[in-house]
Amino acid sequence: MPEQTVIEAVRATMQAEMQRDDSVILLGEDVGSRGGVFLASDGLIDEFGEDRVIDTPLAESSICGVAIGAAVNGLRPIAEIQFADFVWPAINQLVGEASKVRYGTNGVKTAPMTVRVPYGGGVRGGLYHSQSIEVLFAHTPGLSVVAPATPYDAKGLLASAIRSEDPVIVLEHKRTYRLVKGDVPDEDYTIPIGKAEIKRPGTDLSIFTYGLMLHYALQAAEMASAQGVDVEVVDLRTLRPLDEDAIAESASRTGKALIVQEDTPAVSISSEVAAIIGERCFFDLDGPITRLGPPEIPPMPFSPIQEAAFMPSPEKILAAIIKLAEL
Amino acid sequence: MSFQVELPHVGESVTEAVIGKWLIKPGDQIEKYDPLVEVITDKVNMDVPSPATGTLTKILAEEGETVLMGAVIAELETGEESAPVTPTESSPAQSATSSPSASRIGTLVQGANVGPTGGEFLDTSLSTNEPAESSEASERSGGVSRRQKGFSPVVTRLAAQHGIDLNSLVGTGLGGRVTKKDVMTAVEASGSSSSSVGSNGDEIIDPTPIRKMIADHMVKAMTEIPHAWSAIEVDVTGMVEWRAANKDQFEREHGVRITYLPMALAVVAGALREHPRLNSSWVDGKILLKTAVNVGVAVAAEEGLVVPVVHGAADASTVELAQQLDGVVKRARSNSMTIEDVQGGTFTLNNTGALGSVWGGAIINHPQAAILTTEAIVKRPVVITENGTDSVVVRSMMNICLSFDHRIIDGAEASQFLQAVKSGLEAITSESDLK
Incomplete structure (x- = not known):
C-alpha cells in the first residue's frame, strides 16, 4: 500500500475528486500556478485548467462568498484558506451565510462546499501562522467540521466533505502535513463525518483528542504503558457533530477521561467533550474529567522556547496520564 | 427511498387523535400536500396532507385507531435515493471497535520540513524525549496529603450494586483512595453470593424466581x-x-x-x-x-x-x-x-x-x-x-x-x-x- 504524507493525501484526493466529478472546482490564494502555499494543489492547474483551478485575490471573504454562489448554483467548490489565521474576514460568509443556506431556502438550495483551512502551531509560525480556530465553526449549527490527523483520514474525510450536500470545514493541522506519513489505499473510500475512531485501545483511561495532539497522545500512551498504565486514545476526527456515542462509550468503559487539545481550553472542544462525558457517564466515572491544553494567552509565542512551553507535548500529556491513573 | 409518515402535532394540548378515513389505498400514488388521511382530535377534524410525493406502501394505523401525535401512521415509497450526506466507510472494511493498524495511523518523519511556507523550520521534536520536569509532575508529589478521601460515582454505584462495604476495602489509589479496580477486585473475591451484608449490617437477598x-x-x-x-x-x-x-x-x-x-x-x-x-x-x-x-x-x-x-x-x-x-x-x-x-x-x-x-x-x-x-x-x-x-x-x-x-x-x-x-x-x- 502506498505511503503518503498528509499533504500528499490531500493533493491526491482533490485530484481524484476533480477527475471523478466535473463540478468540483478549486479556488484560493496561489492555488493555481504556485500550487498552493503548502503545494496542496501542485500541478492541478495543468491538469484541470484555469476554469477549475482559480487563483483569487487576497480576499478570504470573497473566496468563501464566491464558493457559496458556485455551490448553490450546482458546483462543488473547494475553497482554500491559506492559513486559518486569515479566515476571520470570511466568518460572515461561513458562519453567517453558508451554514444557513439549506434552512434559509427551506431546503430548496444547499451549499455543497468544502473549505480547507490549514491551522495549528508548533511550526515557528508566531502570531499569524499558528492559530487554532476550530471552536467558532464547531459552534455553528449548519456547518460540519472535520479535523483529520492521519493521511488515511485526510483522504477519507476530504472525500466525504467534497461529496457532502452541505458546507464542511476541513481543518488540516499544518504541522502534520509533512510530519505524518502513513498508508493510504489507492482505491476510492470515504470516512463518515461524525465518527470518532479508537486509534489505540486501552483499559485504564481514555484520551480524547484530535489533530496534531493525536500523535503526541499516542507517544504519551506508549510511554505510559512502560509504566504499567494502559491508555486508550480516541481520535475525535469530526469536531461537529461530535461522536457522542463513541465518547460516552469509551469514557464509561475506562472510567477516566483526559481531553488533550492544542487550542486554549476555555469554551472549547474539550469543554464540549467534558460536558458530554459529564452528562452521559457520571455514574461510570472514577476520576475528575481532566483537560490539558495551553495557557490562556492570546498568541502562540514566536520564541522557540516559549512556543515549546505553550504547546502541549508528549511529556506533558504523560504527566497528566500518570496523575489521573494514580488517582 | 422509504418515507415514514408521522401524525403531525396540531396543537399544544392535543396529544392523540383518532384516525378517520384513509383517502387513498396502499399502492396509490400521491402528490406532496395532497390530502392523505382524515384525523379526528378533541379539538379539530382535519385532513393530513402527504409530506412527500410517492406511493403509499403501508398503512400502520387503521381507521378508528387512537394514535399518539408524532407516531408513524404510514409509509411512502418516494423513489428517491437517500442523499449521500453520511457516506459509509467503504474501504478497507473496519468494525467500530477495532483500531487501525500502526501503518495507517502513520509515523512521524524525522527532520521533516514543517515550516509555514516551506524550507526554514526542520522538526526536532522527535529527538528530545527526556521526560520534562513539568509543573504537573511536581504538583503530583504534593497532592497526596492535600487530597481528601472520597468515593467516586462509579465506586459508589458498583459498591451498592454488589453489596460491597467500601469501608472494608483497602484503597490502592492516591492517598488510599478506593478505586474502581479495587471494588471490582473485591466483587470477584466475594463471588456472586445470593445474599450479602450491607455496610450497616442490613442483609441483601436475591429473591427466588417465584418471589x-x-x-x-x-x-x-x-x-x-x-x-x-x-x-x-x-x-x-x-x-x-x-x-x-x-x-x-x-x-x-x-x-x-x-x-x-x-x-x-x-x-x-x-x-x-x-x-x-x-x-x-x-x-x-x-x-x-x-x-x-x-x-x-x-x-x-x-x-x-x-x-x-x-x-x-x-x-x-x-x-x-x-x-x-x-x-x-x-x-x-x-x-x-x-x-x-x-x-x-x-x-x-x-x-x-x-x-x-x-x-x-x-x-x-x-x-x-x-x-x-x-x-x-x-x-x-x-x-x-x-x-x-x-x-x-x-x-x-x-x-x-x-x-x-x-x-x-x-x-x-x-x-x-x-x-x-x-x-x-x-x-x-x-x-x-x-x-
Whole structure:
C-alpha cells in the first residue's frame, strides 16, 4: 500500500475528486500556478485548467462568498484558506451565510462546499501562522467540521466533505502535513463525518483528542504503558457533530477521561467533550474529567522556547496520564 | 427511498387523535400536500396532507385507531435515493471497535520540513524525549496529603450494586483512595453470593424466581388495573352453628374436614353466576365475560403465595367443593400442583381471616376483574331489631372485602355482588342441608 504524507493525501484526493466529478472546482490564494502555499494543489492547474483551478485575490471573504454562489448554483467548490489565521474576514460568509443556506431556502438550495483551512502551531509560525480556530465553526449549527490527523483520514474525510450536500470545514493541522506519513489505499473510500475512531485501545483511561495532539497522545500512551498504565486514545476526527456515542462509550468503559487539545481550553472542544462525558457517564466515572491544553494567552509565542512551553507535548500529556491513573 | 409518515402535532394540548378515513389505498400514488388521511382530535377534524410525493406502501394505523401525535401512521415509497450526506466507510472494511493498524495511523518523519511556507523550520521534536520536569509532575508529589478521601460515582454505584462495604476495602489509589479496580477486585473475591451484608449490617437477598414472579405480577396488576374497594359485614352466626353441629358427621361421611372456606366458596360461586361482570376480564379495551366460574383460592405455601384453582365452582356442591379444595390445597402445600391446578382462574377468594385479619385491600389477581377476602370471624355485640325493639346481642361477625377493576365494575354492581354473598352466607342456619 502506498505511503503518503498528509499533504500528499490531500493533493491526491482533490485530484481524484476533480477527475471523478466535473463540478468540483478549486479556488484560493496561489492555488493555481504556485500550487498552493503548502503545494496542496501542485500541478492541478495543468491538469484541470484555469476554469477549475482559480487563483483569487487576497480576499478570504470573497473566496468563501464566491464558493457559496458556485455551490448553490450546482458546483462543488473547494475553497482554500491559506492559513486559518486569515479566515476571520470570511466568518460572515461561513458562519453567517453558508451554514444557513439549506434552512434559509427551506431546503430548496444547499451549499455543497468544502473549505480547507490549514491551522495549528508548533511550526515557528508566531502570531499569524499558528492559530487554532476550530471552536467558532464547531459552534455553528449548519456547518460540519472535520479535523483529520492521519493521511488515511485526510483522504477519507476530504472525500466525504467534497461529496457532502452541505458546507464542511476541513481543518488540516499544518504541522502534520509533512510530519505524518502513513498508508493510504489507492482505491476510492470515504470516512463518515461524525465518527470518532479508537486509534489505540486501552483499559485504564481514555484520551480524547484530535489533530496534531493525536500523535503526541499516542507517544504519551506508549510511554505510559512502560509504566504499567494502559491508555486508550480516541481520535475525535469530526469536531461537529461530535461522536457522542463513541465518547460516552469509551469514557464509561475506562472510567477516566483526559481531553488533550492544542487550542486554549476555555469554551472549547474539550469543554464540549467534558460536558458530554459529564452528562452521559457520571455514574461510570472514577476520576475528575481532566483537560490539558495551553495557557490562556492570546498568541502562540514566536520564541522557540516559549512556543515549546505553550504547546502541549508528549511529556506533558504523560504527566497528566500518570496523575489521573494514580488517582 | 422509504418515507415514514408521522401524525403531525396540531396543537399544544392535543396529544392523540383518532384516525378517520384513509383517502387513498396502499399502492396509490400521491402528490406532496395532497390530502392523505382524515384525523379526528378533541379539538379539530382535519385532513393530513402527504409530506412527500410517492406511493403509499403501508398503512400502520387503521381507521378508528387512537394514535399518539408524532407516531408513524404510514409509509411512502418516494423513489428517491437517500442523499449521500453520511457516506459509509467503504474501504478497507473496519468494525467500530477495532483500531487501525500502526501503518495507517502513520509515523512521524524525522527532520521533516514543517515550516509555514516551506524550507526554514526542520522538526526536532522527535529527538528530545527526556521526560520534562513539568509543573504537573511536581504538583503530583504534593497532592497526596492535600487530597481528601472520597468515593467516586462509579465506586459508589458498583459498591451498592454488589453489596460491597467500601469501608472494608483497602484503597490502592492516591492517598488510599478506593478505586474502581479495587471494588471490582473485591466483587470477584466475594463471588456472586445470593445474599450479602450491607455496610450497616442490613442483609441483601436475591429473591427466588417465584418471589420475582409474584413481584412482577403484583406490579402488573397494580399498575394496569384501576382498583376500587368495598367491604361489608356479614352475620355468620348461622354458619358457625351449622359447622359446630355437622363437622364430625361431615368428616365421617365425606372423608374431609369441613371448614368455612368451601361453604363461603359455594356461596361466592353462586353469586358470580348471578353477577357475571365480577367473573370477567378487561382484554384489549373490551370486557370478556367468562362462562366458566373457576375460583382461585389463595394459599400461603412455603415459597410464597400460590393460588390453586377450583374449576367449575358454581356447579359443585359444598361437599364436592370441600373435597376439591382439600386435594388442591394439599398439593399446593406439598409443592406438587399440576398446571391444571393453577390455570384458568376467573375470580379469586382469599381467606385472610385464617391469619386473623379483619380488614384488607387485596390486589386483584391479573387479569381477573375482582378478588374477595373473607376476614376473621369474631364475636361482637350487635344491635338487632325484632318486632320494633332494638336489643344488643352477641353474634359471630365476619367482614368480606372486595377489590374490583373499576374499568369493568362500578360501586353499585360491586355492592350488589357483596349483598348477594352476604345474604347467601346469612341464609345458612344450623338446620341447613348443605350438599
